[in-house]
Amino acid sequence: xxIHDTKLTAAHRAFHTxxxxxxxxxxxxxxxxxxxxxxxxxxxxxxxxxxxAEIKDHGQMLADTKAALTSLAKAxxxxxxxxxxxxxxxxxxGGGDGxxxxxxxxxxxxxxxxxxxxTRGGGTAxxxxxxxxxxxxxxxxxxxxxxxIRPQRLPYIVTPGERTFTIRDLMMPGRTDxxxxxxxxxxGFQNMAAPxxxxxxxxxxxxxxxxxxxxxxxxxxxxxxxKQVLDDIxxxxxxxxxxxxxxxxxxxxAQILGGDGTGQNLLGIVPQSTAFAFGTYSLPSDTKIxxxxxxxLQVRIALYRATAVxxxxxxxxEIETLKDGDGRYVIGDPRGVVEKRIWxxxxxxxxxxxxxxxxxGAFNMGAQLFDREDANVQVSTEDRDNFIKNxxxxxxxxxxxxxxxxxxxxxxxxxxxxNAG
Numbered sequence: 485x486x487i488h489d490t491k492l493t494a495a496h497r498a499f500h501t502x503x504x505x506x507x508x509x510x511x512x513x514x515x516x517x518x519x520x521x522x523x524x525x526x527x528x529x530x531x532x533x534x535x536x537a538e539i540k541d542h543g544q545m546l547a548d549t550k551a552a553l554t555s556l557a558k559a560x561x562x563x564x565x566x567x568x569x570x571x572x573x574x575x576x577x578g579g580g581d582g583x584x585x586x587x588x589x590x591x592x593x594x595x596x597x598x599x600x601x602x603t604r605g606g607g608t609a610x611x612x613x614x615x616x617x618x619x620x621x622x623x624x625x626x627x628x629x630x631x632x633i634r635p636q637r638l639p640y641i642v643t644p645g646e647r648t649f650t651i652r653d654l655m656m657p658g659r660t661d662x663x664x665x666x667x668x669x670x671x672g673f674q675n676m677a678a679p680x681x682x683x684x685x686x687x688x689x690x691x692x693x694x695x696x697x698x699x700x701x702x703x704x705x706x707x708x709x710x711k712q713v714l715d716d717i718x719x720x721x722x723x724x725x726x727x728x729x730x731x732x733x734x735x736x737x738a739q740i741l742g743g744d745g746t747g748q749n750l751l752g753i754v755p756q757s758t759a760f761a762f763g764t765y766s767l768p769s770d771t772k773i774x775x776x777x778x779x780x781l782q783v784r785i786a787l788y789r790a791t792a793v794x795x796x797x798x799x800x801x802e803i804e805t806l807k808d809g810d811g812r813y814v815i816g817d818p819r820g821v822v823e824k825r826i827w828x829x830x831x832x833x834x835x836x837x838x839x840x841x842x843x844x845g846a847f848n849m850g851a852q853l854f855d856r857e858d859a860n861v862q863v864s865t866e867d868r869d870n871f872i873k874n875x876x877x878x879x880x881x882x883x884x885x886x887x888x889x890x891x892x893x894x895x896x897x898x899x900x901x902x903n904a905g
Contacts, residue, residue, distance in 0.1 A: 517566055524559060536722040561636055650832045651737050654792050654847035658854040658887075665854055665885045666697045698888075700856045701750050703735050704881030711865070711874045721878075725861045728880035732859050737836045740853065740886060741794070741843070750886045753851055753894055754843060758786070760897025772803055772899045773814070777827050779844050779895045788846040788893035790829055795842045797833040799899055800824070845894030856883035 531552050538546050672692035680686050707724055714721045745751030760766070765778040776793055783790040804822055806814045816822035824831040829844070837843060859882040864870070867877040888894075 532719055536719045539719075539726045540722040651740050651794065651834060651836065652853055654794075654832065656848060656852045658852045660700065660854040660856050660885060662700070663856070664697050664699045665887050666695060667887060667889060668693050669696055669889065696889075698751065698885050700854070700883050700885040701739075701748055702881060702883050703732050703739070704879065705731055706877055706879040709876055709878060711876050714876065721863075724878055725880075728861055728878065729859050732880055732882050736882070736884065737834065741834070741836045743886070750884070751888070752886065753845075753888055753891075754837075754896050756888045756891035757843065757845065757894035757896040758782070758892055760895050762897070771806070772799065773806070773826065775897075775899055776842060776844065779842065779897065780827055780829070782895045783845055783893060786892050788850065788890065790844045790895075791846055791848045792830050792832055793826055793842060793844045794832045794834055794837055795899065796837050796839040797835065798839045799842070800831055800833040840898055840900050841896070842899050843894060843896045846890065850890040850893035851886065851888045854885040854887065856885065858882060 531549055535549050538549060670691060671694045672690070674690040676687035676689045678687055705728065707728065709720075709724065739750040739752055741752050742754050743750035743752035744755055760775075760779050761782055765782050766775055770778065780790045780793075803826070804813075804815050808814055815826075824833070859880065861878060861880045863876050863878050865876055870876060
C-alpha cells in the first residue's frame with residue numbers, strides 16, 4: 485500500500501471516529517427529546533381529563549384549561565420538530581435505528597472497484613452514482629415520505645356556538661312530585677263595598693273561582709353509540725352528555741315561550757298572553773323604544789308590574805345602535821359596557837322569540853315552572869340488541885310543568901311601528 489493509500493485510510497478512520505461520536509451525541513439528544521414528549525403527553529392527558537370534567541359540570545371547557553392545552557400542543561409540535569431534525573441528522577450519519585443512509589465516501593470504499601484497486605496495489609477506480617430523487621410529502625413514488633409525517637391531533641372537541649338560556653331564570657322556581665299542577669284561580673269579583681248608614685243593610689259582594697290544571701310534560705332525546713368508542717375516548721361521553729343537556733335546555737326555552745299545548749307540548753306564555761293593544765296604547769310614529777314603554781303601561785293598567793322585557797337579539801342590537809339628531813347613541817356609550825336595560829327593566833335577548841316581536845310582563849308572579857324530574861343523562865346496554873353489539877343508548881330527559889297563573893299580566897306584540905298586534 486502506498487503512502488497516499490495509508491494517509492487516505494487514516495483520514496477515513498478519523499472521519500468515522502468523529503462521526504461515531506457525533507452519532508452518540510445525537511442518540512442522547514433523541515432520548516432526551518423522547519422523554520420530554522412523554523412528559524408532555526402525560527400533562528395533556530391530565531388536562532384532557534380535567535376538560536372532560538368541566539364539560540360535564542359546566543357544559544363547556546373553561547378558558548384556563550383550553551389555554552393550557554393549546555400551549556402544551558404547541559410545545560409538543562416544537563419538540564416533534566426538534567426530534568425529527570435530530571433523527572434525520574443521525575440517519576445521514578448512519579447512526580439511526582433504521583437503515584443507515586450511506587454517504588458518497590461509504591459507497592466508494594465499499595465498492596468492488598475500490599476493493600479491486602487495493603488488491604492490485606494501485607490503479608484507477610470508478611463508481612456510478614444514481615441521481616438523488618427529490619424528497620417530497622407524497623405517500624407513493626421514489627422520494628415520497630408522506631407516510632412518515634404524523635398529523636397533530638388537538639386534545640379537545642371543537643364545539644359549535646351555543647345559546648344562553650335565561651327565560652327560566654325570570655320565573656319563580658318550583659318542584660312537584662305529581663304528574664299535574666292544579667291551582668284555584670279567582671275568576672270573578674263583584675265588589676259592592678260602599679258607605680253604609682247606621683242600622684242600614686250592608687251590600688253583598690260576590691266571588692267566583694275556577695279549578696285549573698296544567699300537566700307535567702316530558703322532554704327527551706337519545707344517541708346511539710359504540711361502547712368501545714366511549715371507552716377509548718373518555719372525553720367523548722362527557723361531551724355527549726353536555727350536548728344532550730344543551731338540547732333539552734333549547735327545547736325547554738322554546739316551550740316556555742311558545743308551546744301550543746297540543747299533544748305533549750307545554751302551553752307557553754305567548755299563546756296565553758294579552759295581545760298588545762295597538763289602537764289604545766300606540767301611535768303609528770312610535771319607535772321600538774316607545775312601543776315597549778306603552779306595553780309596560782298596558783301591564784300596569786292590568787294591575788301588574790312588568791319585571792322584564794324579552795326580545796330577539798337582532799332587535800336589541802337595533803335599539804342599542806339608535807342615535808339622536810346629533811348622532812349620539814340613545815341607549816349607551818359604545819366605548820363601555822352597555823347594560824341590558826330599558827325603561828328600568830332588564831332585557832333578555834333570546835333566540836326563542838322571533839325578530840320583530842316582544843314579550844313583557846310580571847314574570848315573577850304571572851308564571852311558574854315546576855320541575856318533576858331534573859335534566860339527567862342515563863346510559864344503558866339493555867336497549868334492542870345493544871348487548872350483543874357492544875353498543876349503548878345514551879338518553880337525556882327532564883319532566884316539567886308550566887303554570888301561567890296570570891296570563892293577563894303578560895303582553896305580547898310587534899316591535900315594528902305601524903304594525904298592529
